Amino acid sequence: MNSKIKTKIVDLTPLNIWDFVVFFVVLIISFFTFQHADILHTGGSSFTLLDGFVSDFYEENAKRFGFTNYLPSTYVLFALWNLPLKLFGIIDAPHLTDIGNAIFWYKLLPSLFYAASAVVITKIGLTLGVSKKNSILMSLFWVSTPMAFFSQFIFGQYDIFTLFFTLLGVLYFLKKNQKLFILFFAIAVTFKYFPLFIFIPLLLLSEKKIGRLVLKFTVFLIPIGLQVLFFWGSPKFHEGVLGFSANARMFTAGLKIEGNITISFFIVLWAIFCAIAYMKDCKTSEEFNKWSIYVPLVSSTLIFSFVLYHPQWVLFATPFLAMSTFLHKRVNFFVVLDLLAMFFFVGYTVNAFPANVDQALFGLGIFSDINPILTVPNSSFFMKSFFPPQDLTIFFSFMTAYFFVNIICKYPANNDASYHFNDFSITKQNWILIRMRFIIGIMIFIIPATISFLVPNYGYELINIEKVQGNQITPIGEITKENKVGQAFEIDAKEIKKIQLKLATYARENTSNITFEIYELESNKIGKVLYSKDISAADIKDNEYQDFVFKQGLKVEPNKKYYFEIKSSNAEPGNAITIYRTVDGVANDSSYAITNGERQEYNLVYSVYGE
Numbered sequence: 001m002n003s004k005i006k007t008k009i010v011d012l013t014p015l016n017i018w019d020f021v022v023f024f025v026v027l028i029i030s031f032f033t034f035q036h037a038d039i040l041h042t043g044g045s046s047f048t049l050l051d052g053f054v055s056d057f058y059e060e061n062a063k064r065f066g067f068t069n070y071l072p073s074t075y076v077l078f079a080l081w082n083l084p085l086k087l088f089g090i091i092d093a094p095h096l097t098d099i100g101n102a103i104f105w106y107k108l109l110p111s112l113f114y115a116a117s118a119v120v121i122t123k124i125g126l127t128l129g130v131s132k133k134n135s136i137l138m139s140l141f142w143v144s145t146p147m148a149f150f151s152q153f154i155f156g157q158y159d160i161f162t163l164f165f166t167l168l169g170v171l172y173f174l175k176k177n178q179k180l181f182i183l184f185f186a187i188a189v190t191f192k193y194f195p196l197f198i199f200i201p202l203l204l205l206s207e208k209k210i211g212r213l214v215l216k217f218t219v220f221l222i223p224i225g226l227q228v229l230f231f232w233g234s235p236k237f238h239e240g241v242l243g244f245s246a247n248a249r250m251f252t253a254g255l256k257i258e259g260n261i262t263i264s265f266f267i268v269l270w271a272i273f274c275a276i277a278y279m280k281d282c283k284t285s286e287e288f289n290k291w292s293i294y295v296p297l298v299s300s301t302l303i304f305s306f307v308l309y310h311p312q313w314v315l316f317a318t319p320f321l322a323m324s325t326f327l328h329k330r331v332n333f334f335v336v337l338d339l340l341a342m343f344f345f346v347g348y349t350v351n352a353f354p355a356n357v358d359q360a361l362f363g364l365g366i367f368s369d370i371n372p373i374l375t376v377p378n379s380s381f382f383m384k385s386f387f388p389p390q391d392l393t394i395f396f397s398f399m400t401a402y403f404f405v406n407i408i409c410k411y412p413a414n415n416d417a418s419y420h421f422n423d424f425s426i427t428k429q430n431w432i433l434i435r436m437r438f439i440i441g442i443m444i445f446i447i448p449a450t451i452s453f454l455v456p457n458y459g460y461e462l463i464n465i466e467k468v469q470g471n472q473i474t475p476i477g478e479i480t481k482e483n484k485v486g487q488a489f490e491i492d493a494k495e496i497k498k499i500q501l502k503l504a505t506y507a508r509e510n511t512s513n514i515t516f517e518i519y520e521l522e523s524n525k526i527g528k529v530l531y532s533k534d535i536s537a538a539d540i541k542d543n544e545y546q547d548f549v550f551k552q553g554l555k556v557e558p559n560k561k562y563y564f565e566i567k568s569s570n571a572e573p574g575n576a577i578t579i580y581r582t583v584d585g586v587a588n589d590s591s592y593a594i595t596n597g598e599r600q601e602y603n604l605v606y607s608v609y610g611e
Helices: 003-011 017-033 040-049 057-065 072-087 102-127 134-145 146-154 160-174 178-188 194-204 212-230 233-243 245-251 265-279 287-303 311-326 333-351 359-364 392-409 430-453
Strands: 252-257 261-264 464-467 485-489 495-504 512-521 525-536 544-556 560-567 578-581 591-595 606-611
Touching: 003 392, 017 102, 017 146, 017 430, 040 057, 040 072, 040 102, 040 525, 057 233, 072 102, 072 160, 102 146, 102 160, 102 311, 134 146, 134 245, 134 311, 134 525, 146 311, 146 333, 146 430, 160 178, 160 194, 160 287, 160 311, 178 194, 178 212, 194 212, 194 265, 194 287, 261 265, 265 287, 287 311, 311 333, 311 392, 333 392, 333 430, 485 606, 495 512, 525 544
Parallel strands: none
Antiparallel strands: 252 261, 464 606, 485 560, 485 591, 495 544, 495 578, 495 606, 512 525, 512 560
8 A cells, every 4th residue: 555645544543454445345335226217307307408408308308208396596407417418329318217337327426525524524623623633533423324325325426416515615714804705605505495594603603794684685585586586488498397295394393383384393492592593692713613503503403393304314414413513522422323323314214214215225236136026015124124113203302302412512611621623532432332333333224124125024915917116216207186197007817806006195284185097008098997986185195005806806807907096186285195107218009107197208106906
């Protein structure tokens, strides 16, 4: 090994060469073994820009992919990154089908941002007055945070874009460079909206004059305002971005007062904290530094304390959890707490998103061919079996407790000596726990996922007539009274025993009526009704399979085409369910979705059981 590199590694004691070897082995295995399908949609959508559709990007992308949920910044980044794929003909057209090893090119971009974020954290440490060695160790401490590692290298998401620019904003806030502080936060919020909830209390902490507060906030809004203004005339922009259902999750937890009026816990507590930040007058640079880390910690963890979050979102809070832990004198306590939290985080994830963010993540990795039925009900061994009780309330409650323990126990009170920025060292005992935090934390997901991947559930016999599962699935959109969604399929059986549909509620309680019907299908024309059932949307479970069981069996003719449909007579936007669909290009003459009477190039996600 190069002596200079070896010297640098030795300088980072108590780290040793084996820490780096183990980390990168786990990283490489995770990078190529696991991947979620979301990146196919976002990376694939960038080719719409490369094809020259700019002002009409959202309209054109809706035709190709059905929906587009982000502001342009994310797609522009991927477009720049994917330009070589386009130029060299590796991918010449946007699509959601499996793109082979090119998916790892997609994944490499956010991974590089992850590395760049570690560099920024090192610079934050130096700005705080932490030694160079401890600043690097602090960045490595964050890099090895199990929840952050999971989001980036196992789940394979791209929330790191918004986090990277947020960290740059925090860095220049610490440097008291208000122009760059505002600029980088203004860029960060064009990727996802979380940075807004950190920017406002930081601004209130540093600026007390009302006129200047209004001016700075106005400047902050310019980049996102320009993007919204540019696409304001696009109906699909309004539908996909401004109407993105995930945004509504921010305000679901609260105290119901009357009718539709609810006091949002998150809004109330965050608003109170903003007032505290405004009233806070940091008298010393050390106090300012403590609050500059504490404010992002509180704002980011409050979000996930009261929001049914998607697992990758938690990445946004991890640097502030990690930095405040590393600089705290009770570091061992918080390291053990991180490890416990990883158990509840994984338990929440695999129970909230079965057949999606669990063993299904093997589906786009290099070993996917070993088990092609990762998400087939009654045939796959689901990861959630390892995390009883399968009650989201328990897992989510413990995660909220974890966040609040960090908020309360890390409060930088006056004359508080809990934090140290210089003249401290990480001991061997500290680093043993930090090693355990990473290795055991990651194994909490990897080991059950691997067992579920390799061991099919032989306890059930799957008599499958037709199944359309796959790991590249996404919601089709709200099923309102204005549209009908159905599936044509052929069967080789005399009797249908059960049909399963993968439905979702957008993590809310819907009260609309749902009708499920099965028809004969002749020459692609809907014929006689064979079955009809009305159910309440309130009975639908989010991201789970809904069973329609025929106790006496539904008589059918082998090799004849049939059609099922799901619709609603009173569902409105915001009070409607959805069904999952596959990617385009997988439909064929015997199996294809039909929406509002038009044949589609994808299938719905369903299974039919019979004999």
